[in-house]
Amino acid sequence: MGRAAAKYPDDTETAAFYALALAAAADPADKTYVDQLKAGAILEKLWEALPDHPGLAHYIIHSYDVPALASRALAAARRYARIAPSAPHALHMPSHTFTRLGYWQDSIGTNVLSAAAARKEGQLGEELHALDYQVYAYLQTGQDRAAKRVVDSLPQIAPRFDPNLVAGAAPGSAGVFALAAIPARYAMERGAWAAAAKLDVHASRFPFADAMTWFARAVGSARTKDVAAARAAIDELQKLTDSLTQAGERYWAEQVAIQRLDATAWLALAEAKPDEALSTMRTAAEREDATEKSAITPGPLAPARELLGEMLLQLKQPKPALAEFEATLAREPNRFRALSGAATAALQAGDRARQLIKICARADVPARADLTAARRIAMRTSK
Structure with a gap:
């Protein structure tokens, strides 16, 4: 894409796709954000001339979807939903920035609209993706009953959702992830550890999605001092890490490995090994600091x-x-x-x-x- 952009310097779409490629290929361990900043600079220059171009606003949000840069995307986030008010993904995308900045009511509002638009269009993966971000924001503001209504709606959505049938911009994996993440968030964000420990596991072909449930079960079991159940869930997280590693999914293998460390630390605390627990927990924190979240999720379960x-x-x-x-x-x-x-x-x-x-x-x-x-x-x- 870089060569194409250099060959056609006046072509807006080529430049925009080059910027998107830079942002998408950025190393999550690079905390200088050199590629994201380069992408953002290209896109912002184009956006000045074409403020109603939906792709430019969209790609600016993606380029700056890291904590240190999120405020740079706020103008694009505020404008994007107005540019394409009937597009479910356009309505959802501003919440990537709102989530990074902790603007919870803004995130709730735009995801309510996104989920409704996706439902109308039959885009179930898109609806689930918006609901995950929506629930995350509800839970940060203590609106637990609203979050519970979303949780309770999932059994009606799940049977109709086919991850192989992608009708919107969100990939099928985003819907599968949301189905696992939403109940896990609802339990863990409220400190409902016994409920977290008993979450039902719905195996999928996406190990990183399955890990959300096993992580919640592991931490919930450890924090209710069910040592055997915690250890069993931690073993499942190790299997998922191995599966992701073998599949060449290095990013997700690391994310699940961090979850396993988190849970192992709490298991050590349950076993009255505080020094081991703190050491393991600090290792997990350091490894998480070295990476970034995926756009598929509004944030980690914890x-x-x-x-x-x-x-x-x-x-x-x-x-x-x-x-x-x-x-x-x-x-x-x-x-x-x-x-x-x-x-x-x-x-x-x-x-x-x-x-x-x-x-x-x-x-x-x-x-x-x-x-x-x-x-x-x-x-x-x-x-």
Whole structure:
């Protein structure tokens, strides 16, 4: 594509596809983001001349879909849905940027529209992809009942969904991933560890999707001290890692390997091995720091540094716990559990508690226990 772009420097579409290729091929371990920045520069120049070109807005969002660059895509995200208001994927794409920035109500709004448009067009994979992002945002704002309605809708969608029949822009794997991720998110984001441990596994031809359920089961079992079940789920994660490695899926093999480390750390804690647990959890966090999330997902079921912070809190180490929660928030702004953890851990917890209360303005009543605790902290620190 680079040669084609050089040969036809005045061709907008060639330049746009070259930029998209740069962004798509970028090394997730490269934290200088050289390819993403190069792609974005090409696209932004084109977009200045063609602000209603839907492809340019779309590709800008993809190019800057990393925490350090997401704010650069905000103008494109705000405009894209207006450019193509009846296209399900165009309605969904702004939420990639909104998610990166922690703009949860914006993400909910655009994904509600996207899912409805996809449903109307019979694009079930696209609908499921939008629902995954939608549920993620609901759960960050304490709107658990709204998230539960989506969870409860999945049994009606799943039998009609054929991942081999791609009707929209989202690949079939995105729908399979969403079917596994949504119930796992609903359990883990609320700290419903017993429910996470009992999630049903629906095997697919996408090991990285299956890993979402096994990861939730592993962590849920470990945190309810069901050591045997945790170990069995961790063994399944190892099998999935091996399968992905053998298939040459290096990126996803690493993601599942990180999940396995997370779960192994919590198993060690359940077995009263705190030093081993912390060491393993730190290794997982370092490996996760070195990579990036896929566009198929709004975010991990549980960021490794957030899990490390929660572990440190359990071990009565609030100062290092706070550092881990703050590191999580730098990468995943406005995450409920990271804000809640920071509010609990901080010596001056009021600021983070008030931030959590603000993003949860539409939270359910009665609220999660974490949110109720944050309100108490905010009241104490405001006196």
